[in-house]
Amino acid sequence: MTKSTKEFLNPDTLMRPAGYSHIARLTSGAMVYIAGQVxxxxxxQLVGEGDFEAQAEQVFRNLKxxxxxxxxxxADLVKINIFLVEEVPPEAVAKLRxxxxxxxxxxxPPASTLVVVSRxxxxxxxxxxxxxxxxxx
Numbered sequence: 273m274t275k276s277t278k279e280f281l282n283p284d285t286l287m288r289p290a291g292y293s294h295i296a297r298l299t300s301g302a303m304v305y306i307a308g309q310v311x312x313x314x315x316x317q318l319v320g321e322g323d324f325e326a327q328a329e330q331v332f333r334n335l336k337x338x339x340x341x342x343x344x345x346x347a348d349l350v351k352i353n354i355f356l357v358e359e360v361p362p363e364a365v366a367k368l369r370x371x372x373x374x375x376x377x378x379x380x381p382p383a384s385t386l387v388v389v390s391r392x393x394x395x396x397x398x399x400x401x402x403x404x405x406x407x408x409x
Contacts, residue, residue, distance in 0.1 A: 277301070278350060278406050280380040291369050292384035296350035298406040304342040308355070308402040309334035310392065318396050324364050327398050328371040335403055336375060344407045347377040351404040354386045360398050368399070 277300050280293040311319045311327035312334075320326025336346055354368070365386070376382060382403070392400050 278348075278380075280350075280383075291373065291378070292381045294383060296383045296406070298350060302407045304339065304344060304348075304405040304407055306335060306338045306342075306403040306405065308353075308400040309338060310394070310397045310400050312397075318394075321396055324360055324398050325367045325371065328368050331399055331401050332371055332375040335401060339403070339405050342405065342407065344405045346375050347380075348405040348407055349376060349382040349403050350406045351383045352376075352385075353402045354384065355389050355392065355400045356386065357392055357398050358388050358390055360388075 277298065279295075279297040279299075281295040281297065282289055282293055283295075286294050309331050311330040313319050313330065319330040335349075335352075339346060339348060356364075356368075392398075
C-alpha cells in the first residue's frame with residue numbers, strides 16, 4: 273500500500289495566511305472530491321435557519337461525515353472552498369474560523385478559498401463548503 277504524502281506550503285513570496293495554507297501538494301494516494309455541503313441534516317431539513325454559526329457547524333459536521341464515508345478524516349482535507357451569501361456580514365467570518373478550527377488540522381490547515389455569492393441553491397442556506405481530501409493509497 274502506498275502512503276499518501278501531503279505537504280502544506282506557505283512560501284515567503286506570498287502573504288502570510290491566517291488559518292489556511294496557500295498550497296497543498298499530494299505526491300501519492302487517492303483524491304476524494306466532496307460536493308458542496310450545506311446546513312441540511314440527513315433528512316434534508318435546514319439546520320439553524322437564520323443562524324450563521326449553527327449553519328456553519330452543521331456544514332462542518334456534514335463534511336466530516338462525507339470524508340469519513342470515503343475512508344478518511346478531517347485531517348485529510350487539502351482544499352476547501354467556502355461560499356457565503358452576501359447577507360452574511362463580514363464580521364461573521366471570525367465565527368466561521370472558530371467553527372472551522374474545531375474540525376480541521378490547525379497545524380497544517382487545508383488550502384482555502386472564501387467567496388461571497390448573491391445566493392445559494394435554496395433559500396435559507398447561508399453557507400456551502402466543498403472540499404478535496406487526500407487519502408492514503
